[in-house]
Amino acid sequence: MAPVKERSVAFAFDIDGVLVKGKKPLPGASEAIELLQRKNVPFMFLTNGGGHTEEAHVERVGQRLGLIFSPKQFVQSHTPYFDLVPEYGDKTILVLGGHGHQIRGVAHAYGFKNVVTSSDIMTTCKHTHAFPEITRAHHDEHGSERPELLTTPISAILCWSSPRDWYLDLQVVLDLLLSRGGMLGTVSPKNGDVSLPNKGYLQDGQPKLFFCNPDFEWCTEHEQPRLAQGAFKEALEAIWRAKTGTDLDYTRFGKPTEATYVYAERVLREYGKILDPSREIGTVYMIGDNPESDIAGANSFQSRHGIEWRSILVETGVHVAGTVPKHQPYHTVKNVMEAVEWALKKGAAVPN
Secondary structure, three states: OOOOOEEEEEEEEOOEOOOEEOOEEOOOHHHHHHHHHHHOOOEEEEOOOOOOOHHHHHHHHHHHHOOOOOHHHEEOOOHHHHHHHHHHOOOEEEEEOOOOOHHHHHHHHHOOOEEEEHHHHHHHOOOOOOOOOOOHHHHHHHOOOOHHHHOOOOOEEEEOOOOOOHHHHHHHHHHHHOOOOOOOOOOOOOOOOOOOHHHHOOOOOOOEEEEOOOOOEEOOOOOOOEEOHHHHHHHHHHHHHHHHOOOOOOEEOOOOOHHHHHHHHHHHHHHHHHHOOOEEEEEEEEEEOOHHHHHHHHHHOOOOOOOEEEEEEEOOOOOOOOOOOOOOOOEEEOOHHHHHHHHHHHHOOOOO
16 A cells, blocks of 8 residues: 655745735745745745746746745746637737737747737727727837738737736727627627527627736735726726626636636646655645635635635735625735745644
């Protein structure tokens, strides 16, 4: 009979509002992570942030905390997009979010070959933006005139981080979802046909729509949380419903979705085996500041490997001390250092 492996604790950390606020590390964050590194406890970063490659993002976090991490410890909002490359890698996709060529570069790094931005569409289709005067300079600088877009279907729309020019992005996405087969400048004749499923909407080969960050707000250096990708999705859904009278169809990743936690658990188990092949993870403490993403996701996730996920809510980000969170955590603490110390003490009692 094979020996029973020791069961250990592990950690998953949100970043914004837990370890850093804006570009500044929160008190005790570096010390908390260093403690886990000294004890050889497996941990990972599980963030709804994005906009960079995993290598670039984890290096940036390391610089802010003064520590060194491996990209193998990092799952950001759009990391699951890697699984879309086999289907869409050779097709034309529209990417949303970021600024300049930032997201185009990340999508290319993932393996998507034909990447279009809303700046490209604005540059190619001159009157797409009805009010371009404020943002035109940015789109002129970073967009490319691409005549082939007028004859090439767009197969998927992937939102990678919070969009910047909401008017343009909302209009472009709406145009494509109403198009014939994802062709710019077209309108499907099936739209509004009550004899068809969904009144004919999204029944004519329109591009599939993907979001990767459900967060409505996120914590920055501003006194109050700022609108995030989830708010953009809500705005798009409201516009779509007002336009068509139907519900918007999309696929969503990011916390608190099950798909993201499945992906994260796989990454954490693989990293734990690198640290110590003789141990199996028995409990994961998810430390976050947002009850509607970090806490809700950990509370509802059912591991495929018998691992217990427990949520710990900190009061350094979105959640305000003294208020009642929408989703109740397993435990609440003031900051990340308290969370780690409490979990390590609690985890010591977890049976092997």
